[in-house]
Amino acid sequence: MKTYLALITATALALTACNNEKPAAPVAETAAVAASNVATATATAASAVTEAASNVATAVASASDECAVTINSDDKMTFDTKELNVKSTCTNFTLTLKHTGTQPKAGMGHNVVITKAADKDAVLADGAAAGADKDYIKPDDARVVAATKLIGGGESDTITFPVNKLAKGESYVFFCSFPGHVAMMSGKVNLVD
Numbered sequence: 434m435k436t437y438l439a440l441i442t443a444t445a446l447a448l449t450a451c452n453n454e455k456p457a458a459p460v461a462e463t464a465a466v467a468a469s470n471v472a473t474a475t476a477t478a479a480s481a482v483t484e485a486a487s488n489v490a491t492a493v494a495s496a497s498d499e500c501a502v503t504i505n506s507d508d509k510m511t512f513d514t515k516e517l518n519v520k521s522t523c524t525n526f527t528l529t530l531k532h533t534g535t536q537p538k539a540g541m542g543h544n545v546v547i548t549k550a551a552d553k554d555a556v557l558a559d560g561a562a563a564g565a566d567k568d569y570i571k572p573d574d575a576r577v578v579a580a581t582k583l584i585g586g587g588e589s590d591t592i593t594f595p596v597n598k599l600a601k602g603e604s605y606v607f608f609c610s611f612p613g614h615v616a617m618m619s620g621k622v623n624l625v626d
């Protein structure tokens with residue numbers, strides 16, 4: 434009887450030990466593998482994020498370098514550039530007009546309007562007729578490829594337009610449509626490679 438009891442106890446102990454130990458090892462192993470996978474995944478994700486951030490930075494840099502330009506204007510009725518080069522490889526082009534003077538837009542307002550060279554005179558005439566309230570551009574003028582708003586001293590305006598609005602082989606110009614300014618404030622728009 435004693436032997437029998439001892440056997441049962443031993444078996445019970447063995448079973449208990451079994452229950453405690455056997456699953457424990459695989460669980461620990463699984464946890465370690467999982468932890469390792471998480472670490473790898475985290476590292477991969479972190480590297481992907483770093484790479485993505487770097488790509489964004491590069492894209493932003495190239496956009497600001499190649500697909501954007503700033504034109505300055507002033508109280509002397511001038512633009513600081515006579516040629517606007519737009520890269521054909523840019524999807525969109527961003528143009529910022531700054532007015533570095535101090536005079537209000539009612540007296541020395543400037544904008545930048547882009548049209549085909551052939552449309553310039555008609556757009557100017559219709560713009561003058563539209564008046565200051567319309568920034569000297571006829572509302573919804575389909576001949577206008579892009580235009581900033583009319584600004585006064587100390588102000589600036591930024592616009593973005595799709596480069597495919599400029600057709601290859603066509604001749605484009607930019608100018609200020611404030612009455613009388615075009616003689617001083619105009620230039621060529623070049624679609625470049």
Ligand SMILES: [Cu+2]
Pocket residue numbers: 510541542543544609610611614618
């Ligand atoms: Cu002007």
